[in-house]
Amino acid sequence: MSVLVFAESSEGKFKKSALEVTSYGKKVAEQLGTNVVVLTINSSDPSILYNYGAEKVLTVTNNALKIFNAKIVANIVKQAAEKESAQVVIIDSNANGLYFAPMVAANLNAGFASNVIALPSATAPFTVKRKTFSNKAFNNTQILTDIKVIALAKNAFGLVENKVSGASEEFSPVLVESNLVSTSIEQTSGKVTIADADIVVSGGRGLKGPENWGMIEELASVLGAATACSKPVSDLGWRPHSEHVGQTGKPVSSNLYIAIGISGAIQHLAGVNSSKIKVVINTDPEAPFFKAADYGIVGDAFEVVPKLIEKLKEFKAINA
Amino acid sequence: MKILVCISHVPDTTSKINFTENNAKFDSNGVQYVINPYDEFALTRAMWFKEKQGATVTVATVGNVTTEPTLRKALAIGADDAIRVNTEALDGFTVAKELSEVVKNGGYNLVLAGKESIDYNGGMVPAMLATILGYNFVNACIGLEIEGDKATISREIDGGKEILSSNLPLIIAGQKGLVEEKDLRIPNMRGIMMARQKPLTIVESSNGNATTSIVSFEKQAAKSACKLVSADNVDELINLLHNEAKVI
Ligand SMILES: Cc1cc2nc3c(=O)[nH]c(=O)nc-3n(C[C@H](O)[C@H](O)[C@H](O)COP(=O)(O)OP(=O)(O)OC[C@H]3O[C@@H](n4cnc5c(N)ncnc54)[C@H](O)[C@@H]3O)c2cc1C
Ligand SMILES: Nc1ncnc2c1ncn2[C@@H]1O[C@H](COP(=O)(O)O)[C@@H](O)[C@H]1O
Numbered sequence: 001m002s003v004l005v006f007a008e009s010s011e012g013k014f015k016k017s018a019l020e021v022t023s024y025g026k027k028v029a030e031q032l033g034t035n036v037v038v039l040t041i042n043s044s045d046p047s048i049l050y051n052y053g054a055e056k057v058l059t060v061t062n063n064a065l066k067i068f069n070a071k072i073v074a075n076i077v078k079q080a081a082e083k084e085s086a087q088v089v090i091i092d093s094n095a096n097g098l099y100f101a102p103m104v105a106a107n108l109n110a111g112f113a114s115n116v117i118a119l120p121s122a123t124a125p126f127t128v129k130r131k132t133f134s135n136k137a138f139n140n141t142q143i144l145t146d147i148k149v150i151a152l153a154k155n156a157f158g159l160v161e162n163k164v165s166g167a168s169e170e171f172s173p174v175l176v177e178s179n180l181v182s183t184s185i186e187q188t189s190g191k192v193t194i195a196d197a198d199i200v201v202s203g204g205r206g207l208k209g210p211e212n213w214g215m216i217e218e219l220a221s222v223l224g225a226a227t228a229c230s231k232p233v234s235d236l237g238w239r240p241h242s243e244h245v246g247q248t249g250k251p252v253s254s255n256l257y258i259a260i261g262i263s264g265a266i267q268h269l270a271g272v273n274s275s276k277i278k279v280v281i282n283t284d285p286e287a288p289f290f291k292a293a294d295y296g297i298v299g300d301a302f303e304v305v306p307k308l309i310e311k312l313k314e315f316k317a318i319n320a
Numbered sequence: 321m322k323i324l325v326c327i328s329h330v331p332d333t334t335s336k337i338n339f340t341e342n343n344a345k346f347d348s349n350g351v352q353y354v355i356n357p358y359d360e361f362a363l364t365r366a367m368w369f370k371e372k373q374g375a376t377v378t379v380a381t382v383g384n385v386t387t388e389p390t391l392r393k394a395l396a397i398g399a400d401d402a403i404r405v406n407t408e409a410l411d412g413f414t415v416a417k418e419l420s421e422v423v424k425n426g427g428y429n430l431v432l433a434g435k436e437s438i439d440y441n442g443g444m445v446p447a448m449l450a451t452i453l454g455y456n457f458v459n460a461c462i463g464l465e466i467e468g469d470k471a472t473i474s475r476e477i478d479g480g481k482e483i484l485s486s487n488l489p490l491i492i493a494g495q496k497g498l499v500e501e502k503d504l505r506i507p508n509m510r511g512i513m514m515a516r517q518k519p520l521t522i523v524e525s526s527n528g529n530a531t532t533s534i535v536s537f538e539k540q541a542a543k544s545a546c547k548l549v550s551a552d553n554v555d556e557l558i559n560l561l562h563n564e565a566k567v568i
Contacts, residue, residue, distance in 0.1 A: 070447075070457065095478045099459040102444035105413065106451035111531030112413060114443050127535065134438045136337040138538045145531050151443075180456040180486045185477070193479035199567070223568065235501050241462075242476065247333055247438060248357050248496065256567040267333045273540065277565045279557070280546070290546050295560055299551030308554045315558050315568075 003029040004086035005038045005054075006077055008094055012044035015196070016159070017092040019052050023160040024152050025090045026053025027119055032087065039080045039171070041065050041073070050166035052159065058084075058171040067185075068096050071178045074103035079173040081108060081147065088126075089149045094195065101151040111143035117156040134247045135273040153274070154195070155253045194245065197226035199256045200275070202245060204230040204268075206261020206282065206301060210238035215305045216260065222312045228252065230262050246271035260301050264289025281305065321375035321466065321488070323366045324428040326419060326445065327394055328356040328409075328437040329387040339537045346439075346537065355390055358434025362494040364503055365464060366432050367398045373466065376400050378426060382409045382418045388520065395515035396507030402518070407525035410533070412440065416448035417528045423453060430471075431491040435460050446493040456486045462497030 005025035007018035022038055029036040038054040040046055042065055046057040058080055065072070077100070081089050089108070091101040093115070105112035115131040117138070125142045131153060132139045143150075194200055201220040203213060213227075220227045227243060234244035245252050247270040257275035261282065262268060269292050272278065280293040281304050290296050297304055331337075331351045338347040355363065369375040379394040380403040381387050391402040403426075405418045423431060433446035443459075450457030462481065463474035466488070473484045473492060492498075507515070549557045561568045 070459070071451075074451070095460060095476065098443055099447065102412075102442075102447035103451045103457070105444070106416070106448040111411075112442070112444055112448075113532060115441055129538075130441075132439070132441050132537070133331075133337045134333075134441060135540075137339075137540065139534045140536045140538070142533045142535055143531065144529075144533060178456070180458070180484055182482055182484050183472075184483045185480065186482075187477075187480035191479065195478045241497055244496070256561065256565070270333075277561070277567050279561070290548075292543065293546045294543075294565065295549060295557060296546045297549050297551050297554070297557065304551050304554065308557070311554050311558055312568075315562070319562070 001032070001034045002084045002086050003032065003034060003036045003088045003090065004077070004081050004084055005036060005090045006092070006097070007038050007040050007043070007049060008092055008096060009040055009043035012042065014043060014048060015094065017094055017154060019048070019159050020155070020157055021090050021092045021152055022049050022052040022054050023162065024119070024157045026162055027160070028088055028090065031120060031123055034087070037080070037084045037086070039077060041076070046168045051161055051163050053162035053164055054166045055164050057166060057168040059168050060171050060173060062175070064175060067182045069178050069180065069182070070096070070100040070103055071180065072175055074100040074107055075176045076173045077104045078107040080171060087147060089147065091149070091151050093151050093154050097151060101149060105149035108147050108149065109145065110147035110149045111145040112149045113141050113143055114151040115153045116150050117153050131274070134270040135251070136270055153253065155255070155274070192224065192226040194226045194228050194243070194250050194252060197254050199223045199225035199258070200228050200245070200252050200254045201225045201258045201260070202228035202230070202262060203233065203260050204262030205232050212302070213239065215309065219258070219305055219309050219312070222309055222316060230268055259289055259293070260305060262289060263287050264292055321369060321373060321430055322426065322428045323369060323375050323377045323430045323432060324423060324426060325359065325363045325366050325377060325379045325394070325399065326431065326433040327359045327363070327379050327381045327390060328434065329353050329381055329383055329390040330356045330437055330439040333357065333438065337539065339539070343536045343538065353390055355394060356434050356437050358436060358495050360504055361496060361498045362432035362434055363394055363397060363399065364499040364505060365494065367505070368499070369466065370398065375430070378403060378428070380405070380419065380422050382407060382415045384408055391520060392515050393507060395518045395520070396511040397505050398511065400518065402520040404520065404522050405525050406522050407527070411530040412442040412444040413448055413531045414528045416445050416452060418525055419445070419449050420452040421526055422523070423449070429489040430466070431455070433491065433493050435493040435495045446491055450491040455489045455491050457491045458484055458486070459493045461492040461494045464492060464494070464498060
């Protein structure tokens with residue numbers, strides 16, 4: 001018996017989410033009175049995982065896996081789960097994790113819960129709390145099968161240091177065939193992505209036009225943040241679709257979300273609810289966003305944002 | 321090309337979310353149901369293949385009789401026929417198993433679904449369906465072209481996009497980008513009239529065992545009031561974010 005965690009790495013390095021799922025997996029294993037096993041593919045050095053409780057790390061090294069293929073990875077996770085007699089399999093909520101996690105569940109004939117935000121509230125029957133109705137509510141779901149597959153929501157659990165003297169072991173799974181071929185990858189390099197960002201700076205229709213995004217980008221760059229926007233802003237073509245956040249756009253679960261010139265429509269708030277702290281800057285004190293925010297400034301973005309940038313630069317200079 | 325579009329019947333995005341029966345059930349009182357927004361993108365793309373490439377388009381949902389108006393709306397938008405698998409959709413895996421029978425029996429070679437239902441938010445049905453059937457699958461699809469038996473697919477990845485190629489049969493889970501917002505169609509009178517005549521077949525469920533069960537719901541906890549800072553005092557905001565919220 002064991003708990004199997006998949007820790008995603010990119011160019012050999014672990015993402016923060018890999019440490020988060022490992023932290024979580026360790027605690028689930030403690031609840032079940034068993035061990036955690038962490039599976040990695042083409043990572044250069046697994047030892048950082050020991051700091052988060054990974055007692056055993058399975059390392060798969062194979063050049064054929066340089067380019068992600070969901071079917072192949074899902075099948076590798078299945079093989080690892082069988083080898084380790086995993087009771088629970090835990091996967092992150094990055095784009096790749098969201099893609100292959102349900103395939104793992106189908107492979108293992110296991111019940112699946114995605115968007116999980118906390119440790120199981122009970123282990124028999126196995127019950128987890130998950131986000132539902134697009135962040136407007138939660139449900140408590142029992143997974144009824146012997147094996148359970150969980151996708152942990154981003155930033156829901158956080159990192160928990162838990163140093164163990166772990167060990168790694170090479171694992172050489174069989175790779176299944178796939179005729180789904182990746183022909184190219186376009187990466188917008190150098191920019192912080194909404195998915196990975198701790199801070200997100202977002203602009204709405206209140207900014208009047210795409211020419212005014214300079215200050216949004218500057219604020220984001222001072223904070224090391226990703227930029228985002230409301231749906232009409234991307235519909236109008238002011239910003240790319242990939243920046244659209246909300247119920248029908250990207251979900252945001254950053255530590256800090258700064259909404260500038262965004263009214264706070266229910267569909268927008270649904271997507272940003274899981275951000276820990278929300279700040280709103282809006283000329284209209286009646287804007288619904290003030291009901292959802294932790295901090296707010298009633299004011300004109302064109303005056304407030306440049307001042308904020310200037311003061312933040314001073315702050316960063318002192319606190320860097 | 322035989323296309324199946326998987327339609328999830330969901331509360332409209334503006335719905336107030338409430339629960340009844342001691343938080344065990346969603347309160348559908350006064351709630352408007354719609355085609356899941358992501359599935360609408362998929363359906364719209366399917367209509368393009370129908371009009372430009374002569375595809376036939378079937379829509380399917382797993383659900384009880386209350387989902388039929390949503391299927392009729394899809395027919396009014398232009399789908400040729402509809403299938404309803406007559407069972408309560410309580411578990412995504414079970415829904416995928418039901419849909420796999422529909423795909424096998426109908427011989428569909430392109431299945432278009434949405435990346436997520438906005439009520440359950442499983443993000444699981446299409447991936448599981450593909451795994452059960454052994455079909456290729458692409459998630460978070462933002463572009464799809466078909467030529468003969470070959471598909472070119474774009475998928476959103478963290479911080480960019482990936483282009484893939486595949487033969488049919490294929491299953492994709494779509495989102496905005498697959499078509500643009502402005503391409504979405506509102507059913508017109510003629511479409512609504514025609515939809516009444518189009519076949520809506522009810523098939524019995526294969527009654528798989530549920531793999532998960534929702535025991536209760538909870539609403540988001542009420543938030544404490546927003547702290548307002550004067551526009552002339554952005555230093556105070558920085559101070560609060562640094563010392564109180566500890567996020568910068
Ligand atoms: C099915 C469906 C799905 C949807 N999904 C999403 C979604 O995923 N994400 C999303 O964002 N929306 C979504 N929407 C749209 C949503 O309902 C709102 O229309 C949208 O969020 C409004 O965007 P906004 O706040 O930028 O614009 P507006 O509502 O126009 O608000 C602009 C705000 O800017 C303020 N303002 C004006 N000038 C200034 C200034 N100088 N300084 C500061 N503030 C200023 C105004 O007071 C106002 O509050 C969806 C709608 C539907 C029907
Ligand atoms: N009950 C259902 N009937 C038909 N298709 C469904 C059903 N539930 C989900 N789907 C499809 O699967 C996609 C993802 O849903 P989910 O896995 O519930 O997030 C939806 O966008 C639909 O295309």
